[in-house]
Amino acid sequence: MIVQVEKFMRKWNMVPKGGRVLVGVSGGADSVCLCLILYELSTKMNFSLEVIHVEHGIRGEESKNDAVFVEQLCKQRGIVCHIRNVDVPRYAKIHHLGEEEAARILRYQVFADAAGQDRNVRIALAHHMEDNAETMLFQLIRGSGLDGLCGMRPQRTGTNGEIYIRPFLQCSREQIEQFLEERGQGYCTDSTNANESYSRNRMRKRVLPELIRMNPQAVQHMQTAMEQLQQVRDYLEEETVSLEKKFISGERKNVKLDTDGLAELSQAVRMRLIRKAVWKAAGACKDITAAHLQAVADLLEKQTGRYVKLPYGLTATRVYNVIEIMGKRKETEKICLPIDTDRLPENLLAGEWKFSFKKFLYDGNTDKIPRKMYTKWFDYDKIKDSLAIRNRRKGDYFVLDAAGHHKKLEDYFVNEKIPASHRDEQLLLAGEDEIFWIVGGRMAYGTGISDATRWVLEITASNSSH
Structure with missing residues (x-):
């Protein structure tokens, strides 16, 4: 497994020589395994390794015990360990979020803060093939477009410029558990993983096992499909970027999409341009679905003055040869x-x-x-x-x-x-x-x-x- 992970990391140039890797370790099997493998690879691949553990303030003593376990794991190997405490229930209440989403947001805030502005830092996450398959299924049932169906990227840049890597994306949960068993390495079990009120747990415990029963290679086939879709997405992205300046102008909450010649493009490129325009106007991509983008595309066939409402308080309006995607206009002061x-x-x-x-x-x-x-x-x-x-x-x-x-x-x-x-x-x-x-x-x-x-x-x- 170590050879497999090293090969995958080198293929994607995940870590610069002399770089620093912060690995997120919850104490669970996946992250413990990733920590051990990166520890063994750190000398060979010439990077320093540190651990960051986020205590979410959800599971009381069990959560505190997980932090102690991670500290001991690091101490035994001389790995620098950072423990960060956050209050998920409070954040979820203030922002009207579920605890699952609040935990994810706070966790990534901690990672971004830990990385700071150092672009030689990589934040390593332990997502594996089954996690990726679950993500693909979630995106599918939520009505995501092509990008959502591509699953997680081996590496990506966060909103603050921090860089995340996922060295386990081609590894299975079975491989991870076997690796730990062979080394006699224990790990923590999160009691909330059994709570099926969390949508991720229901997907993991009910949906994915049923698909695997139907075909034992289901996860691998989904991984292959995601890689093929990523190739298609990357090609379309190159085509779209080359056309972006021609069709899209403006800034956040005030974007214009030129409709002249837009209908002559392939539907795939046209929809990506529309998506880029909406994302630019919104300053975000979350909550903007394929249905929203199709509603904007439908304006191409409609008369001037027709409009559709979008998330983030935006309105897309057909105005002659452009589609204006704008925030709420201030009421005009009469002069x-x-x-x-x-x-x-x-x-x-x-x-x-x-x-x-x-x-x-x-x-x-x-x-x-x-x-x-x-x-x-x-x-x-x-x-x-x-x-x-x-x-x-x-x-x-x-x-x-x-x-x-x-x-x-x-x-x-x-x-x-x-x-x-x-x-x-x-x-x-x-x-x-x-x-x-x-x-x-x-x-x-x-x-x-x-x-x-x-x-x-x-x-x-x-x-x-x-």
């Missing part, structure tokens, strides 16, 4: 700032915008007229009455052409494909119901400079995002 055209302010603040005003005589030189989106020249005499910077109102319109035709502001928004969620935020230079300038957009006909212009009103709008 209506009158402008005294007889005593023009030098600057006027409107939300995050600053407007600057200048009035001067027109010299007739059309080359000086700015061609900028946020700086415009107006004929002062044509717009000076009842002028204001404000948001839209029902009935707003602007003059479209020399014939005096009107265009409703709402129609303009639709034609310019301005998302409905952004329309209330649009600032306007307006009279009563008539719009003179859609800030950043077009001016109304007849408000600009002409041969008859005497006074110019220059308005500049500035915002930190522009």
Whole structure:
């Protein structure tokens, strides 16, 4: 078994030369066996070994005895041992979690803290083939996609950059128990392992044994299937990464997924891009199921304005040629700032915008007229009455052409494909119901400079995002 584990570790380059391995040892058979094998391999593979034991505060004296057992195991071999105490029941109550999930979260927090920022540290966990098979089954019944069915990785990077390794993933529980028996090495038995209120225990005691009775090679076959699925996943991931910048933009709670060309991709790559976009918006992947991702994919066939609710307070909305995946938007602050055209302010603040005003005589030189989106020249005499910077109102319109035709502001928004969620935020230079300038957009006909212009009103709008 030692040769098998060494070969597996070298295949995956699990430990750098001169590195430090922290092995999580609960005192149970799996972790005790891993500790002994890594102890024997540490000199040959040139790494230092330390043990970390997490006492969860669940099983009273039994749990404390496990900690004493692990300390003695390490003392006999001169292995540095770290004992860490956590309060699982309290954490579970505060965060409204089951004890099984709370224990897992706290355990991994301890591991991450122990590793710190040293990237030569590896945290070794004793998951074996049966554990991996159980994980695959759990993911299957929870509706996981391809990645969940791949099972556990031989090594992975945690959220804080810590690196976990699983040297036993190709070893069976039978091999582990045989190894310990041959060396006469005892271990602790966790009484909670018999408690079938824990879903993991029910899977271990009821479901997996039944599958093995149906086919003694069931676990090995599942392991082979997971390895094949990992190859498929890795290939798809490479394809997806090469396309990510083309289709996905934005940041957490504000991500846009470009739909142009998305439907032409293979379904597998398309779904992975959708998943990446949702994960990026959420800043997490937990609780985002295949059903959620399919709901977002269905928006590709739907009209602008259609939306679906997602975990983490997100909403995915079809907006013309993009799908916006966003958190809850703050309610738009209504703005209506009158402008005294007889005593023009030098600057006027409107939300995050600053407007600057200048009035001067027109010299007739059309080359000086700015061609900028946020700086415009107006004929002062044509717009000076009842002028204001404000948001839209029902009935707003602007003059479209020399014939005096009107265009409703709402129609303009639709034609310019301005998302409905952004329309209330649009600032306007307006009279009563008539719009003179859609800030950043077009001016109304007849408000600009002409041969008859005497006074110019220059308005500049500035915002930190522009």
